[in-house]
Amino acid sequence: MNDLTDYTIAHQGRRFTRICGLFFRLEKMMGFTLEKVVPWGRSFEEYVAMFALSEVDLQKFILGIGDGPASFNALIHERGGRMLSADPVYAFSGEQIRGRIEEIYDDTIEQVAANAEHLRLERFGSAAALGQVRLRAMERFLRDFEGGKRERRYLSAEFPDLPFADHSFDLALCSHLLFLYSEQLEQEFHLRSVMELYRVAREIRIFPLLDLSHQTSPHLQPVLAELKQAGLQANIERVDYEFQIGPKHMLRIMSD
Numbered sequence: 001m002n003d004l005t006d007y008t009i010a011h012q013g014r015r016f017t018r019i020c021g022l023f024f025r026l027e028k029m030m031g032f033t034l035e036k037v038v039p040w041g042r043s044f045e046e047y048v049a050m051f052a053l054s055e056v057d058l059q060k061f062i063l064g065i066g067d068g069p070a071s072f073n074a075l076i077h078e079r080g081g082r083m084l085s086a087d088p089v090y091a092f093s094g095e096q097i098r099g100r101i102e103e104i105y106d107d108t109i110e111q112v113a114a115n116a117e118h119l120r121l122e123r124f125g126s127a128a129a130l131g132q133v134r135l136r137a138m139e140r141f142l143r144d145f146e147g148g149k150r151e152r153r154y155l156s157a158e159f160p161d162l163p164f165a166d167h168s169f170d171l172a173l174c175s176h177l178l179f180l181y182s183e184q185l186e187q188e189f190h191l192r193s194v195m196e197l198y199r200v201a202r203e204i205r206i207f208p209l210l211d212l213s214h215q216t217s218p219h220l221q222p223v224l225a226e227l228k229q230a231g232l233q234a235n236i237e238r239v240d241y242e243f244q245i246g247p248k249h250m251l252r253i254m255s256d
């Protein structure tokens with residue numbers, strides 16, 4: 001959801017209006033309004049690439065945390081797979097989310113274009129072409145959302161406390177939330193959220209490990225140390241996905 005538009009705005013001193021759903025979390029305490037959310041979601045193919053998902057992985061019972069309007073859940077469902085997406089933005093209706101996407105679309109694409117030097121836009125062609133890919137993904141999400149919510153495939157829930165029993169999922173995925181927003185989400189939040197993921201899922205994959213200034217997150221080493229202390233196996237693995245220019249690694253944590 002960030003496409004580095006978040007990064008752009010951070011440097012214009014309007015950071016919180018561009019941190020999409022993250023603003024939601026911060027704003028809740030002060031009275032949240034949808035006008036503050038910038039919904040922006042990735043495609044199924046991007047999820048497969050950034051998490052190095054195999055056909056076997058796609059058969060697992062998957063938790064997507066912070067999925068926003070990404071199309072991954074819709075496509076997993078279409079393929080007959082099983083997954084649940086948890087995100088506080090699902091408290092809104094599909095129409096509300098659609099309206100907000102329409103409102104922010106042009107401005108978001110302008111911000112992507114202004115930051116082209118920090119992004120791998122080549123594979124899309126241009127900021128506008130990237131926008132069309134994102135729009136198609138979000139349209140796919142919107143077509144699936146209300147039905148999926150009734151089927152409890154989309155649930156309004158949030159880090160660091162998840163409403164799931166221990167070991168409910170085979171695999172938990174977290175795209176563009178933990179580590180990316182290192183400045184906004186403190187170390188303690190990261191430690192609690194990762195351990196919570198470990199409680200509810202047998203395997204965890206998190207991407208990216210870079211923050212909004214394209215540096216490896218300062219929370220990564222403390223999280224790795226905590227995992228080691230808990231006796232958990234954690235690997236940093238290279239993946240075939242890059243959007244922010246920088247090392248393309250995901251964190252994989254396994255229970256055995």
Ligand SMILES: C[S@@+](CC[C@H](N)C(=O)[O-])C[C@H]1O[C@@H](n2cnc3c(N)ncnc32)[C@H](O)[C@@H]1O
Nearest residue numbers: 001002021022041042066067068070158159175
């Ligand atoms: C940058 S977007 C990423 C969307 C999607 N994962 C993707 O890669 O296209 C971040 C998402 O995190 C969600 N979010 C914010 N705070 C959260 C929290 N505490 N727990 C779970 N999700 C949260 C937002 O609502 C938003 O949808």
